[in-house]
Amino acid sequence: STREPVTVIGLGPMGQAMVRVLLGRGHRVTVWNRTAARADAVVAEGAVRAGTPAEALAASELVLLSLTDYQAMYDILGAAEGALGGRVVVNLSSDTPQRTRDAAGWLAERGARLLVGGIMVPAELVGSDQAYVFYSGPKAVFDAHEETLRPIGRPDHRGEDPALAQLYYQAQLDIFLTSLSAYLHATALLRAAGVEATTFLPYATETFDTMSYYLGDAAREIEAGTYPGDLASVTMMGATADHIVGASAAAGIDLDLPRAVRSHYARAIAAGHGKDSWTSLFEVISRRDD
Ligand code: NDP
Known part of the structure; x- marks a missing residue:
């Protein structure tokens, strides 16, 4: 196919959902996960298993990370630094604004560029009409890969400061989490x-x-x-x-x-x-x- 190859590192519910969307669009998807067995299902569906993080990085210019936090990125990519040159790392993991900015610098020092993503739906809605994703980082890099990213969820680039996508994500969850607690509190009052x-x-x-x-x-x-x-x-x-x-x-x-x-x-x-x-x-x- 003419679609660009994509690597997905981190195969929790979100990462697996993204892999399925990309496979469905005809991308060659290379995957790596710390717990190897977590890749079995998507490999059975057509994803290519990388043996190491370095192999996963070598497979595609575009590398999606779906991890618990940014420390996981350092734990995984820190052992494969030599393979980072020329990569576009799209980190869709949650963390603080400052750790996000630090990551942009860390990747730049190793020849890679960072796009930060915040997905606004749970795993079962990834790839659906309701799904949208905040992005921040270099606009030209975003533009070059927007078409590949679009099927995951409607892409919304909020600016060049890498922290912006993280901040929009947290602002939305600030409303969401506080509102959920308010609903539970009101329900408890009546109960x-x-x-x-x-x-x-x-x-x-x-x-x-x-x-x-x-x-x-x-x-x-x-x-x-x-x-x-x-x-x-x-x-x-x-x-x-x-x-x-x-x-x-x-x-x-x-x-x-x-x-x-x-x-x-x-x-x-x-x-x-x-x-x-x-x-x-x-x-x-x-x-x-x-
Ligand atoms: P999970 O916690 O289920 O998966 C996290 C992934 O991170 C796993 O692949 C895990 O590997 C890996 N990981 C964690 N720590 C390390 C480490 N130190 N070294 C290597 N690998 C590590 O996450 P989800 O898929 O649920 O979420 C991923 C991201 O998406 C999170 O940042 C979350 O905030 C965000 N998000 C989640 C939503 C949801 O509804 N789940 C909705 C929107 C955003 P292993 O399998 O080996 O443990």
């Missing part, structure tokens, strides 16, 4: 009163479905730095946040989450935002004074 989770479900669903309605105005106010408190003030909403702490205490459930929210309101009020909109909480959330 302590004997209301089943399935009874609460349609109400929780409605709240989640309408949340995005508030974001457009919020983003504009954050950029303008003005937070007009028209219909709902920080003082009013802060009182509600305090009532949720009280209700949680009475129900004997977790207090950490509602206390964190109440603290945002209390600090915004202390900073003079009592009559402003809830969006003024951005002022206390976006900087730490310690």
Whole structure:
């Protein structure tokens, strides 16, 4: 085929899903995994097993990494440094922004270029219409390989700073993880009163479905730095946040989450935002004074 060969290192659920998508598109896919048996399934489906990381690097210019963190990259590629020259390493593993920037430098010193990727769906949705992937790193390198990367998930290049894809990924998971905990907390509050989770479900669903309605105005106010408190003030909403702490205490459930929210309101009020909109909480959330 005319499709470029691809190497995939790291065959957890995500790596295996990517291999299958690429095989389905007719790429020659070379794989390597620390635990060799984890490659068996995709090798049976047509992937080529490399005996060593160096062999895996030699097989393709484009090398995808799907690992637990960036340390795993050093553990694997550190033993095959001589084979890194000329490679484009697309690291789709999670880590901190600084470790991501450090990795770009480490690879550059060895003649390789780094594209950072953050996949926004679980393994079963890799390659589906819902899948999208944040990328950052050299735009020209991204452009050269975008067509190969596209079937994994809609590629979205966010900028040249390697950390950007990692930051977008974490920002999205910041919303996701916090929201999941909020849902579980609210469900626990009602269950302590004997209301089943399935009874609460349609109400929780409605709240989640309408949340995005508030974001457009919020983003504009954050950029303008003005937070007009028209219909709902920080003082009013802060009182509600305090009532949720009280209700949680009475129900004997977790207090950490509602206390964190109440603290945002209390600090915004202390900073003079009592009559402003809830969006003024951005002022206390976006900087730490310690
Ligand atoms: P797994 O934890 O299942 O797989 C991790 C891979 O990393 C395995 O191949 C493992 O090898 C390898 N690995 C870990 N540490 C080392 C090491 N020190 N040396 C060599 N190899 C190592 O991960 P997933 O497939 O679930 O996820 C991969 C990445 O994708 C993660 O960064 C995750 O945050 C991200 N992600 C995951 C999603 C998901 O739903 N699973 C969704 C979106 C992103 P071995 O098999 O030998 O243990």
